[in-house]
Amino acid sequence: MPGFPRLRDAYDVLILGGGHAGLAAALKTGLLGYTALLVDRGPKYGRSYYAPKMDNIPGFPEGISGHKLLDLQIAALKQVESAVTYVAPGLATKIVRLPSGEYELEFEWLKRAHTARGRAAVLAVGVVDRMPVVDGKIDPIFPWANFGIVDFCILCDGHTLPGRSVGVLGNDAYAVRTALDLLHFRPKSVELLTLGRPLLEGSPDAEREELTRRMTEMGISRVDAPVVGFDQIREKRFGVRFADGTSRIYDKGFSGLGWYDQHHALPQSLGCRIDEEGYVVTDEDCRAIADSDGRPIPGLYCVGDLRNGWNQIPEAWATAERAIIHAYAYYL
Numbered sequence: 001m002p003g004f005p006r007l008r009d010a011y012d013v014l015i016l017g018g019g020h021a022g023l024a025a026a027l028k029t030g031l032l033g034y035t036a037l038l039v040d041r042g043p044k045y046g047r048s049y050y051a052p053k054m055d056n057i058p059g060f061p062e063g064i065s066g067h068k069l070l071d072l073q074i075a076a077l078k079q080v081e082s083a084v085t086y087v088a089p090g091l092a093t094k095i096v097r098l099p100s101g102e103y104e105l106e107f108e109w110l111k112r113a114h115t116a117r118g119r120a121a122v123l124a125v126g127v128v129d130r131m132p133v134v135d136g137k138i139d140p141i142f143p144w145a146n147f148g149i150v151d152f153c154i155l156c157d158g159h160t161l162p163g164r165s166v167g168v169l170g171n172d173a174y175a176v177r178t179a180l181d182l183l184h185f186r187p188k189s190v191e192l193l194t195l196g197r198p199l200l201e202g203s204p205d206a207e208r209e210e211l212t213r214r215m216t217e218m219g220i221s222r223v224d225a226p227v228v229g230f231d232q233i234r235e236k237r238f239g240v241r242f243a244d245g246t247s248r249i250y251d252k253g254f255s256g257l258g259w260y261d262q263h264h265a266l267p268q269s270l271g272c273r274i275d276e277e278g279y280v281v282t283d284e285d286c287r288a289i290a291d292s293d294g295r296p297i298p299g300l301y302c303v304g305d306l307r308n309g310w311n312q313i314p315e316a317w318a319t320a321e322r323a324i325i326h327a328y329a330y331y332l
């Protein structure tokens, strides 16, 4: 949002993370006549930043890119600029619940540490995808991801796969399940690229047996050699070079690598319960649940990909709406 934000000591709502969920929460707070501080590390740390074309966003029949949609959500904050302080790039470093029941946030902005208090707090810091490491670096995959040649989300991009050959990156049970799940979209072929690591590493024997059998039954082949580089971007294909000197070309790549960081530190510091898949547990109103007693933590909400849900933008928006409307009704 244009202009230089002026910080206050206290807000009605503190929002940590300004991706699709945090931005929607900030807009709703302002529209309901309350103040919000939104601290965001920067759009390029959000998941959709490398989504070149999203097809399930209502109102965009030709699809829209993640960063364009973020720009539009940021522009929408103009409507509520007197109520919402948008700090970006800013890093939320610590949040505590004070004995008064208010929240106190510590954040870094313009190389300085700041604090602000809020009557309610919304955790919206999202999660981070794991990238394949090639020659010690994660950068090589980004050009292919930015062109939508390598995808990260079945629910988002599975529909682009019919009739196409797909190379799935990953070696563990998550990767094998991803490869199997992709078959729903009727690709021409699916091959698992284990990046030089043992297949089904860490799986118990029964799981290993079952998944290996299903891979064979469903015709999923695999390449075990380490990957040393990618090719064919001009041809809009996913060319993969292996350490043994061979190479393969797929129509599409797909990540079966799961999450690099599910951002547990902030929610856990507030006593939030984390489920077995690593998501923050909430109730239907997106109230964060305390690990100690299974009850909602007063005034604390968790929205978007960070919580247990389906990791989609319409869901990020819906959870933000629910959280802020609940806060409006009960805390503000």
Ligand SMILES: Cc1cc2nc3c(=O)[nH]c(=O)nc-3n(C[C@H](O)[C@H](O)[C@H](O)COP(=O)(O)OP(=O)(O)OC[C@H]3O[C@@H](n4cnc5c(N)ncnc54)[C@H](O)[C@@H]3O)c2cc1C
Residues within 6 Å of the ligand: 016, 017, 018, 019, 020, 021, 022, 039, 040, 041, 042, 043, 044, 045, 046, 047, 048, 049, 050, 051, 053, 054, 055, 056, 066, 090, 091, 092, 093, 124, 125, 126, 127, 129, 151, 152, 153, 156, 157, 303, 304, 305, 306, 311, 312, 313, 314, 316
């Ligand atoms: C390649 C790809 C394609 C996708 N395509 C689609 C699609 O077609 N349709 C769809 O519905 N969904 C799609 N998704 C999923 C969608 O991007 C996510 O569901 C959505 O971004 C979740 O929103 P969020 O606000 O929870 O998290 P994010 O958008 O990830 O935003 C989190 C924000 O928190 C900030 N942050 C993190 N830590 C801190 C901190 N400590 N302090 C301050 N800020 C912090 C980050 O900078 C970031 O801006 C796709 C995802 C990927 C990766």
